[in-house]
Amino acid sequence: MRLAIISDIHEDIVSLRKILTRIEKLGVDQLVCLGDISGFSTPHYNYHVTRNAHDCLSVLRERQAIILPGNHDFHASKRIPAESDIFEFPEDWYDLDYREKQELTGGEVWMHEMDDLDPLYFQSDLEFLRSLPEYKVLETGSRRILLSHYVYPNLSGFKKGFYFQESDFLPHFGFMKDRKCELSFTGHAHVRGFYTATIRRFRHYRYKSLRIEEFPVCIGIMPVTRHKGRRGFCIFDSERSVVSAVRTL
Secondary structure, eight states, X not given: OEEEEEOOOTTOHHHHHHHHHHHHHHOOSEEEEOXXXXXXXXXXXXXXXXXXXXXXXXXXXXXXXXXXXXXXXXXXXXXXXXXXXXXXXXXXXXXXXXXXXXXXXXXXXXXXXXXXXXXXXXXXXXXXXXXXXXXXXXXXXXXXXXXXXXXXXXXXXXXXXXXXXGGXXXXXXXXXXXXXXXXXXXXXXXXXXXXEEOSSOEEEXXXXXXXXXXXXXXXXXXXXXXXXXXXXXXXXXXXXXEEEEEEOO
């Protein structure tokens, strides 16, 4: 099976269409989106005029993509993550004001209302986002693959900070083992290229192809958004166990 895996679109419909055109030319069996379709953050992105979260979601649904929600999607749809051990969200989380949230979390959880513009979704978009699973186990015939926005116990990506040491991934490997998965793909970190995390090492790669030989492994991929020139996508060939990171200028 050939998978095209993307993540962190952040309402950048121009970049998404460009990447999907490249993917269609390559030919794949399944398109996967690891979340953060929403989340145009004013300090970071400069494509205000062309941003369009609704169109981004629509083109993914038209292509029957597997879609997982990211932290910005949870925020946009006012949804509390269930698969999270980082913080016990109160039921009235979205009724609290900014300062109440800050006090409850000690500043360790992303406060999206500080920077995110309203994604201007249709009501049907919001209902769809609320219906999505927080993670998915994909059967490829040769391996079971865990797909999620980020790394357990922070699958949703709400907790601030990123993981860059092999020891940081040990809880995630336990989560994978419980679901009989040896391979995992995540987004969220906006890396340039991709990284691989195993029990023994963490390695960062730029835009290249790599045969995966050490398991269990978590692979973190680059964003779709054109932020800092990092946009691109990954192709994973499950039969050859090869991941290819493709940069899109």
